[in-house]
Amino acid sequence: MRDSTATGPVPAQIAGRLMAWYDRHARALPWRVPPGVAQRPDPYRVWLSEVMLQQTTVAAVKGYFHAFTARWPTVQALAAAADDDVMAAWAGLGYYARARNLLKCAREVAARGGFPDTRAELQRLPGIGPYTAAAIAAIAFDRPEAVLDGNVERVMARLFAVETPLPAAKPALTELAAALTPLQRPGDHAQAVMDLGATICTPRSPACGICPVMAFCAARASGIAATLPRKTPKPAKPLRRGIVHVARRHDGALLLERRPARGLLGGMLGWPGSAWEETPRPAPPLEADWHTLEAEVRHTFTHFHLRLQVQVARVPPAAQPERGGFIARQEFDPQGLPTVMRKVWSLAGPALVD
DNA sequence: CAGCCGTGGCG
DNA sequence: TCGCCAAGGCT
Numbered sequence: 001m002r003d004s005t006a007t008g009p010v011p012a013q014i015a016g017r018l019m020a021w022y023d024r025h026a027r028a029l030p031w032r033v034p035p036g037v038a039q040r041p042d043p044y045r046v047w048l049s050e051v052m053l054q055q056t057t058v059a060a061v062k063g064y065f066h067a068f069t070a071r072w073p074t075v076q077a078l079a080a081a082a083d084d085d086v087m088a089a090w091a092g093l094g095y096y097a098r099a100r101n102l103l104k105c106a107r108e109v110a111a112r113g114g115f116p117d118t119r120a121e122l123q124r125l126p127g128i129g130p131y132t133a134a135a136i137a138a139i140a141f142d143r144p145e146a147v148l149d150g151n152v153e154r155v156m157a158r159l160f161a162v163e164t165p166l167p168a169a170k171p172a173l174t175e176l177a178a179a180l181t182p183l184q185r186p187g188d189h190a191q192a193v194m195d196l197g198a199t200i201c202t203p204r205s206p207a208c209g210i211c212p213v214m215a216f217c218a219a220r221a222s223g224i225a226a227t228l229p230r231k232t233p234k235p236a237k238p239l240r241r242g243i244v245h246v247a248r249r250h251d252g253a254l255l256l257e258r259r260p261a262r263g264l265l266g267g268m269l270g271w272p273g274s275a276w277e278e279t280p281r282p283a284p285p286l287e288a289d290w291h292t293l294e295a296e297v298r299h300t301f302t303h304f305h306l307r308l309q310v311q312v313a314r315v316p317p318a319a320q321p322e323r324g325g326f327i328a329r330q331e332f333d334p335q336g337l338p339t340v341m342r343k344v345w346s347l348a349g350p351a352l353v354d
Numbered sequence: 355c356a357g358c359c360g361t362g363g364c365g
Numbered sequence: 366t367c368g369c370c371a372a373g374g375c376t
Contacts, residue, residue: 053372060362060371094360097375129374149372167356194372203370204365234369264359300367302359339361 014159014216015182015189021212022192027199029058030065035188043115043140044075047105050132051098058198064093078103079110087267088336096268096338100261101127117141139187146178147190151197156180157229158201161218165230173229201225237300243282243309244273244297245290246348250317254332255285257324264301270341271348272324276306286321288313295347299340306340312348 023035031049033041048068052061067089072078078086083103090099104126109115115136116122123133130148137143146152153166156176162169182189200207208220219225247255257272259265264276274280284290290311297308319326334345 050372055360055371055373057362057371092361094362095373097359098373101374127374131373135372147372150370151372191372198372237368266359300361302361303357 010216011180012182014213015180017212017216018192018196019182019185019189022188022195025195025199026188026191027058027195030062030069032191035185040142041140043117043136044078045069046136046140047075047115047128047132048102050135051102051127052093054098054132055095056093060093064090075106075115076110079106083267088269088333091268091336092339092342094339096266098127100267115140117143119143119145135190138190142185142187144181144183144186145190146174146181146186147194148174148177149194151194151201152177152190154203154229155193155197155201158206158219158225159213159217161222161224162228163224163230165232167232169229237304238278239305239307240276240278241307241309242274242276242280243311244271244344245284246271246310246312246344246352247286247288247315247319247321248312248352249315249319249326252329253326254329255315255321255324256327256332257285265338265340268338268341269336270338271344272321273308276304282311284311285323286315286319288315288319291351293347293351297340297343297347299343301340308340308344310344310347312351314352 026032026035028034031041031045033039049061049065052064071089072081081103086103087096087099090096105128108125117137119133119137122128122136123130128136134145134147137145138147148170153170153173156162156173157169160176162172162176164172196211200211204226206225208214208217208225211217214220217225219228245255255272256269259268259270261267272283272285274283290313293310293312297310299306299308334342337345
């Protein structure tokens with residue numbers, strides 16, 4: 001539902017310019033039906049791509065999208081997948097709550113016989129918030145819903161010279177985006193604004209000279225385009241430290257532990273170790289002759305920097321760990337680990353070679 | 355509702 | 366090297 005439409009002369013002109021530009025310059029993307037093709041995209045592929053694209057770049061998503069759609073071509077297939085297989089397939093993409101919610105959502109959708117086709121119903125599903133619900137409704141079901149993501153926020157802030165910093169400006173930007181959304185081809189309009197933000201109206205050094213709506217842009221007119229949108233400064237990231245333990249049994253098996261379902265790296269496999277805090281206390285998963293590696297692993301999460309000390313040990317076949325379990329060398333695939341754990345393996349693996 | 359939640363690329 | 370940023374959602 002919108003409280004306004006693109007009926008005013010200026011919004012209609014802007015939307016028209018955007019659509020004409022999109023018809024000529026739309027990027028070819030694996031989940032996208034090109035403009036002008038009279039065919040609705042598969043809601044499953046729209047949903048999957050939109051969830052993967054949450055706070056994630058197109059380049060990072062492409063490979064995962066191909067892997068998922070090849071292995072699970074339908075929402076029914078994904079709904080029937082094993083949890084651990086989906087988590088391992090998602091490994092490296094980040095924000096692992098998305099993968100957990102993806103499975104929950106797939107199972108709800110499969111059980112009800114398909115995706116709902118309205119924004120309100122879509123938003124009741126796990127992992128689908130205001131943005132994703134609007135995007136699926138507009139792109140897959142041709143509903144005139146306005147999407148508001150980081151790209152749209154930036155384009156609206158500049159077009160209409162909104163100087164209020166985010167997140168306070170969000171309601172105003174939402175209204176502007178809704179006022180610009182046309183009743184015809186709302187899905188293409190949404191993708192046009194996002195494409196514009198991704199390729200021309202970029203965060204730094206926007207290419208205003210080739211922008212299809214330059215003539216309408218208030219920020220461009222006053223020379224402040226590159227300074228918008230304003231944002232309230234974020235606090236600095238603190239440094240946390242940790243100690244991880246990589247145990248290799250004589251038969252090659254490796255000691256791994258599945259992390260708690262919620263929280264950081266929730267539900268993912270990892271190496272056992274200490275908590276990550278200012279001054280961690282060692283927490284070896286079993287008694288062994290631990291050897292500390294010289295190099296540390298450095299990694300940055302959303303809200304803190306991490307430095308990990310890595311300890312390795314070879315342990316006898318009868319070793320009984322207090323936490324985690326041994327995984328046979330042949331079943332171990334570092335690609336199924338989150339990136340920080342892959343970094344640990346890249347140091348520990350060579351140190352444990354026979 | 356503000357804090358939590360990954361990762362990689364870029365300037 | 367470092368901070369910013371990306372097709373946000375959950376609690």
